[in-house]
Amino acid sequence: MNGIPLTARESRPDGTVVSVAGAQFGGKRLGVIAGPCAVEDEQQLVETAKMVKAAGAVLLRGGAYKPRTSPYQFQGLKEDGLKLLALAKAETGLGIVTEVMDARHLEKIAEVADMFQVGSRNMQNFTLLDEVGRLSKPVLLKRGMMATLEEYLMAAERVAAGGNREIILCERGIRTFEVATRNTLDLNAVAFLKRRTHLPVIVDPSHGTGHWWMVPHMSRGAVAVGADGLIVEVHYRPETALCDGFQSLNPATFERLMRECRAVAEAVGREM
Ligand code: PEP
Numbered sequence: 001m002n003g004i005p006l007t008a009r010e011s012r013p014d015g016t017v018v019s020v021a022g023a024q025f026g027g028k029r030l031g032v033i034a035g036p037c038a039v040e041d042e043q044q045l046v047e048t049a050k051m052v053k054a055a056g057a058v059l060l061r062g063g064a065y066k067p068r069t070s071p072y073q074f075q076g077l078k079e080d081g082l083k084l085l086a087l088a089k090a091e092t093g094l095g096i097v098t099e100v101m102d103a104r105h106l107e108k109i110a111e112v113a114d115m116f117q118v119g120s121r122n123m124q125n126f127t128l129l130d131e132v133g134r135l136s137k138p139v140l141l142k143r144g145m146m147a148t149l150e151e152y153l154m155a156a157e158r159v160a161a162g163g164n165r166e167i168i169l170c171e172r173g174i175r176t177f178e179v180a181t182r183n184t185l186d187l188n189a190v191a192f193l194k195r196r197t198h199l200p201v202i203v204d205p206s207h208g209t210g211h212w213w214m215v216p217h218m219s220r221g222a223v224a225v226g227a228d229g230l231i232v233e234v235h236y237r238p239e240t241a242l243c244d245g246f247q248s249l250n251p252a253t254f255e256r257l258m259r260e261c262r263a264v265a266e267a268v269g270r271e272m
Pocket residue numbers: 037063067099118119120121142172204207
């Protein structure tokens with residue numbers, strides 16, 4: 001690298017707008033990604049997708065390959081999950097964001113995903129970053145739970161250096177001494193990253209708090225602080241979820257979140 005990093009704000013002072021399946025991130029309008037933590041079955045995914053779309057979400061999230069802490073927990077439906085994502089896309093028209101944990105799955109996932117998600121646990125999986133950097137599909141790069149902002153920026157720079165500049169950053173909470181919440185949502189990161197890089201920055205208040213009832217509060221905060229969007233876990237029946245139900249919103253709460261965030265967006269000169 002000679003001179004200015006590819007992801008530095010100086011290299012594109014006006015900011016980057018990343019387009020994903022017709023949705024934009026980084027412009028005046030905020031983009032909201034919503035859906036279940038994990039793809040579970042056709043009814044769960046399609047019902048949830050229809051509801052989040054009706055409330056104003058622009059992309060559907062849902063993990064087919066899940067990085068679970070215990071090997072005995074539900075690990076995701078894998079290829080069957082990808083098929084259900086394709087079905088939900090056909091039924092709703094929503095673009096798909098789903099996690100890639102392993103470069104060996106990239107080709108299969110690319111057939112259905114409009115954006116690859118690189119999860120917190122893989123933010124410094126350098127071989128995976130190099131692989132998604134070589135492709136020409138947008139990447140949602142989540143912040144490592146123990147990563148400093150400089151390390152995070154270098155992970156994004158690695159993807160960009162491979163040739164792929166379609167990167168969206170996502171603050172999803174970091175580990176601190178506090179255990180009352182699953183993570184400590186670092187809204188400092190939004191203001192800091194927006195100044196240091198031209199890439200869009202979104203916020204995940206679901207993993208950032210680990211409590212469904214906190215998600216609307218922190219979503220409003222994220223919009224106020226200048227985030228370019230949100231990624232929110234929504235399940236048509238959170239109490240039955242196989243993964244992260246405790247931090248998932250039901251459709252009515254998500255609909256209210258969208259209404260409240262729209263008002264905050266307007267107050268800070270944005271649209272939602
Ligand atoms: C997710 O969004 O499904 C997820 C596993 O999040 P994170 O990588 O931030 O823990």
